[in-house]
Amino acid sequence: MTLNIEADLARRLLGDMVLIRRFEEKAAEAYALGKIGGFLHLYIGEEAVAVGATSVLRRDDYAIAAYREHGHCLAKGSDPRRVMAELYGRRDGLCKGKGGSMHLFDASVNFLGGHAIVGAHLPLAAGVGFAIKYRSTDQVIVCYFGEGSVPQGEFHEALNLSALWKLPVIWLCENNRYAMGTAVDRALAQTEIWKYGQVYGIPGESVDGMDVLAIRDVVARAVDRARKDKTPSLIEARTYRFRGHSMRDPAGAVYRSKEEVEREKLRDPIVLFRQRVLEAGLLSAADVRAVEKDVNDRIDDATTFADASPEPPPEWLLTDVYRDGS
Amino acid sequence: MTLNIEADLARRLLGDMVLIRRFEEKAAEAYALGKIGGFLHLYIGEEAVAVGATSVLRRDDYAIAAYREHGHCLAKGSDPRRVMAELYGRRDGLCKGKGGSMHLFDASVNFLGGHAIVGAHLPLAAGVGFAIKYRSTDQVIVCYFGEGSVPQGEFHEALNLSALWKLPVIWLCENNRYAMGTAVDRALAQTEIWKYGQVYGIPGESVDGMDVLAIRDVVARAVDRARKDKTPSLIEARTYRFRGHSMRDPAGAVYRSKEEVEREKLRDPIVLFRQRVLEAGLLSAADVRAVEKDVNDRIDDATTFADASPEPPPEWLLTDVYRDGS
Amino acid sequence: MAVMSYREALNLALREEMKRDERVFVIGEEVGLYDGAYKVTQGLLKEFGPRRVVDTPIAESGFTGVGVGAAMVGLRPVVEMMTFNFALLALDQIVNSAAKLHYMSGGQFSVPIVIRGPGGPAHQLAAQHSQSMEVYFYHVPGLKVVRPSTPLDAKGLLKSAIRDDNPVIFIESETLYAMKGEVSEDPDFIIPLGQAVVRREGTDVTVIAYMGMMYRAMEAAEELAPEGISVEVVDPRTLRPMDATTIIGSVRKTHRAVVVEAGAGFAGMGSEIAAFVTEHAFDDLDAPVERVTGANAPMPYARNLERAKTPTKERIMEAIRRVCHSGGSEPWR
Amino acid sequence: MAVMSYREALNLALREEMKRDERVFVIGEEVGLYDGAYKVTQGLLKEFGPRRVVDTPIAESGFTGVGVGAAMVGLRPVVEMMTFNFALLALDQIVNSAAKLHYMSGGQFSVPIVIRGPGGPAHQLAAQHSQSMEVYFYHVPGLKVVRPSTPLDAKGLLKSAIRDDNPVIFIESETLYAMKGEVSEDPDFIIPLGQAVVRREGTDVTVIAYMGMMYRAMEAAEELAPEGISVEVVDPRTLRPMDATTIIGSVRKTHRAVVVEAGAGFAGMGSEIAAFVTEHAFDDLDAPVERVTGANAPMPYARNLERAKTPTKERIMEAIRRVCHSGGSEPWR
Ligand SMILES: Cc1ncc(C[n+]2csc(CCOP(=O)(O)OP(=O)(O)O)c2C)c(N)n1
Ligand SMILES: Cc1ncc(C[n+]2csc(CCOP(=O)(O)OP(=O)(O)O)c2C)c(N)n1
Numbered sequence A, B: 001m002t003l004n005i006e007a008d009l010a011r012r013l014l015g016d017m018v019l020i021r022r023f024e025e026k027a028a029e030a031y032a033l034g035k036i037g038g039f040l041h042l043y044i045g046e047e048a049v050a051v052g053a054t055s056v057l058r059r060d061d062y063a064i065a066a067y068r069e070h071g072h073c074l075a076k077g078s079d080p081r082r083v084m085a086e087l088y089g090r091r092d093g094l095c096k097g098k099g100g101s102m103h104l105f106d107a108s109v110n111f112l113g114g115h116a117i118v119g120a121h122l123p124l125a126a127g128v129g130f131a132i133k134y135r136s137t138d139q140v141i142v143c144y145f146g147e148g149s150v151p152q153g154e155f156h157e158a159l160n161l162s163a164l165w166k167l168p169v170i171w172l173c174e175n176n177r178y179a180m181g182t183a184v185d186r187a188l189a190q191t192e193i194w195k196y197g198q199v200y201g202i203p204g205e206s207v208d209g210m211d212v213l214a215i216r217d218v219v220a221r222a223v224d225r226a227r228k229d230k231t232p233s234l235i236e237a238r239t240y241r242f243r244g245h246s247m248r249d250p251a252g253a254v255y256r257s258k259e260e261v262e263r264e265k266l267r268d269p270i271v272l273f274r275q276r277v278l279e280a281g282l283l284s285a286a287d288v289r290a291v292e293k294d295v296n297d298r299i300d301d302a303t304t305f306a307d308a309s310p311e312p313p314p315e316w317l318l319t320d321v322y323r324d325g326s
Numbered sequence C, D: 001m002a003v004m005s006y007r008e009a010l011n012l013a014l015r016e017e018m019k020r021d022e023r024v025f026v027i028g029e030e031v032g033l034y035d036g037a038y039k040v041t042q043g044l045l046k047e048f049g050p051r052r053v054v055d056t057p058i059a060e061s062g063f064t065g066v067g068v069g070a071a072m073v074g075l076r077p078v079v080e081m082m083t084f085n086f087a088l089l090a091l092d093q094i095v096n097s098a099a100k101l102h103y104m105s106g107g108q109f110s111v112p113i114v115i116r117g118p119g120g121p122a123h124q125l126a127a128q129h130s131q132s133m134e135v136y137f138y139h140v141p142g143l144k145v146v147r148p149s150t151p152l153d154a155k156g157l158l159k160s161a162i163r164d165d166n167p168v169i170f171i172e173s174e175t176l177y178a179m180k181g182e183v184s185e186d187p188d189f190i191i192p193l194g195q196a197v198v199r200r201e202g203t204d205v206t207v208i209a210y211m212g213m214m215y216r217a218m219e220a221a222e223e224l225a226p227e228g229i230s231v232e233v234v235d236p237r238t239l240r241p242m243d244a245t246t247i248i249g250s251v252r253k254t255h256r257a258v259v260v261e262a263g264a265g266f267a268g269m270g271s272e273i274a275a276f277v278t279e280h281a282f283d284d285l286d287a288p289v290e291r292v293t294g295a296n297a298p299m300p301y302a303r304n305l306e307r308a309k310t311p312t313k314e315r316i317m318e319a320i321r322r323v324c325h326s327g328g329s330e331p332w333r
């Protein structure tokens, strides 16, 4: 069966997904070695969402996410070296080592963070949409959030404002079916997330979150609506996190069975996409190997860079508290 | 045309509505005289909602409301004398003069207030529903709220919890089309409030908020669902406030036209109901006069009582801060 | 200079800054069509249109977050809290987003937002509508907190707040909106944040107070003059950053200090000022710093109880006398 | 008496009180099936079932309001904040509902609720997850605020909090959960709210500190002994109501006081304690009360900066030496 995409695009999508995957596998190792501290939430298994969505964005479009945002940040184009250095808490990190894994920000690619209060970044996304409209540019913002923020009031406040004011926001819910240990049906009377937009007249769709091309299509349509007539959309990407909630939480904990996790791993977005591009003859085995080799080099480079980067100087504790340094 | 209710009930419904009307007319006078201070929000025009709803409740059922709650409190059975004394800030007030118009509470009739943060009493109502279920009694709670709290996150959090946990809560929205000076269509992308429950599978209905019998029927069905199988309901009563938002806001301000207000006054729930019971021959003109006479006496009694009640003693400033007085 | 009300001074500051900077916009409940619940934004919708004067639904957390998000990408929102009591619903956005984004992003993003509105007790608004809200903000690194007591300060400080690149919490007072005073009409006139002002010179004792309490302290000072007690009154104006120099300087001169605050006393602004003054002027102090504060209770509705809740002129005078005859402090309440 | 961890002590207190009073139930995120994000509620679901151990969605304002509503009509909820940082989202329910309903209703209704969970900095959790949250609560009339430093206190104080008829904010610490200590297994054993405790007797200076800072102060005290400085360490345990008698009594004895707090210094708990001690022991003080506080910045992620953010043992020792050789105070930060 054929795929109606270019080889270049296939290479890029595969490369970006593999980059995120390898990056996080390395991060997990570094965490075990104590080089990374605090909470570390891995995106492994969900890469297709950020990669598919970002692939239809312009560089000047905005993206904002929660605390499981390595993938979104890297997909948006941040330098893996500086992202890794941030996870290490080093001076060359994206945020000078002050933000860490949960608070990645990169102004150079319009990546707006990295927010650790569930639901709180949704109003921020509406605000960015407001600013876009205020300036009458044709940018859009993609707001990634977990299904865990749907029971949170701010989700509904933000949805209403985006519909009422017609803001160019793509609400992209990454429904991995669990909020920490809480299965979605124990948190919500309605588990079909895309339906929450209906009452506001917000176009809603659900999509296979493991199919990078399907996500591309759905998000492309939403981006189009947002750019052309400033209409928000609510997309539910059905995905799954292969690892635990954070490094402190085992992959197959009490709240889900090992079997379920294993079954879901068969939907691995990278494996599936690789298969498809190979079968479609879009890329050769050699192409794929080249992509993976290139990624591995970049990740090695990133860790080397992070290891070499010094701690932030002590005086930085008190800088950046106020803009004017006051 | 006939009405399938008893004369007694007709007398009670009429009496309760007129009582609330006269009570507030008196309160408005007292406010002008400076006997009542702070904010005074009149329910005039909306009486049918509280009276109709309460008429299908048991005394041991609960009711909770926002700050426009004189009507709900009186309908639930509070003594007008103590309510008036509370508005006057006197020691014999329901709350010893500490609560005032926005914070009426009456434990003796299970009236749970009187809350002035828009949206904040909805989670409390869910909590009362939770307690009812916890104790496995067959009580219910009616939660009155304005359409202005629908854009507020707590509305959605409470709705989801009530549906998820199947709580015996009747969500009764008094949609008077304005939140202070904001018309509902300037606040919500969806102005049909009853629809907000659909996504949660909460039965929703809208009803003419000026028709006390229609409200009775709708609420009766909801109470039945709540009592029998602990199902929450969302009812939108379409009503209108004849006066300004508060005594500080003129009736026909910039946000709505004098004409609109006059037109709406033709829907006066008391006038309409009086007509119907007279036409149906359920009550005679004399009966109606008797009802009104009785109400007037009770209101005069209430103001006399409030006037006679002394200020709270100074030491009460520091009592009731903590339960054990600590 | 022209005589105008505190409300008009705020309105003028908004108009001037909106004219001066296209990025400045006003957003909140009833700020547009209704001209503001307290008319501070009167006429702005007519003058600047709905793009820059934005009415919101009741969703404090939502529209405050909208302001923060818009500020992150370069706009300069002025968010009105109809009353500051409602800011509790938006506190997470203020504390965890607005105050921290600059720091967490290593300086990449900043949040030039002003959150303004009336705070503190008014007239019989009862417990949920009569709170001294500054306590929730001045502790927070990343925020600046302003409490302007006069029409002139209202204008000069609001303009500075709008021009500031950091989140500024600007808490007005319903009871001062109608007060009139001399105000500069020069659009370039501003009052820098972080500068206290001496409202009244004196030699025996320094009273530190702001907003309504400052005026009560002034009355107390006048009444004490005949008794031969010379009171200096210092108004901090900005609570964070606090003007250490002016306050400490005054106390070093008078050797005595009384702090007055409308809010409940336990762990209020007065605690910081008292602790701070004592730390830095301990050897100059002839008596312990006295705090005259609101009672440690919610605000009651009844008029007589409400009056007793906040410090009276009499209580301020007693405290001043006590420190001057350096007796012990008033019983802890 | 048995040796158990702080976590186990809390768990035991919950189990005992749930057995003792059918009205007590636990509600919050992950408290049931997951056994608690920090395992404080471990085993409760199995023992008491889903009726009394209630998992909630992420809706802090919603489920806290549920607790308050349930308490109004007679239940005794123990609401877990997975971490107290998230309580900002529920602050309106805590401040405007829980703390005020008893007063506003003239005593008709009360809110016997406990809101508990870990607060304060842990290990590299960064700005939004490392805040000293007590500052948002101890100012509020109607609330009680507890910070238990030991396993014994954790158990005894939590039991008192659950039995208390008022809303109690009970802030634990992630960094103490694993700490072990002697704990009474007597189900009738409680520690009344509002009682401070002297952790270490001394004669030269009183150090007031709680939670992690208390342990750091103890270390500092040990290290200073050889220098001939005898340090008394007082742990307030309950911040509101504060135990004036014990704290003032100690200062009257030692004539010197140092307050240590993990949080940012400006207008923190230390301000109240310092102001309070100075007011009531001014003439007994040989030096101004010193405050050793966290830096006035959000919490950085980088390990080295995080370490520098909160008071170190060294800074505590310097402060103690300073007051003992009564020099001036440390530069304001
Ligand atoms: C307001 C708030 N409450 C609780 C938490 C603790 N917490 C962190 S992540 C999480 C689960 C979120 O799940 P979801 O939104 O589905 O995102 P996912 O982790 O699945 O990507 C919780 C409860 C938090 N960070 N913020
Ligand atoms: C959280 C909050 N925001 C704002 C206000 C100010 N306010 C008081 S009443 C009101 C309008 C509420 O309208 P609605 O809910 O429709 O009730 P109605 O007054 O129409 O009965 C507003 C904005 C408030 N009390 N609480």
Ligand SMILES: [Mg+2]
Pocket: A146, A147, A148, A174, A175, A176, A177, A178, A179, A180
């Ligand atoms: Mg999830």
Ligand SMILES: [Mg+2]
Pocket: B146, B147, B148, B174, B175, B176, B177, B178, B179, B180
């Ligand atoms: Mg309304």
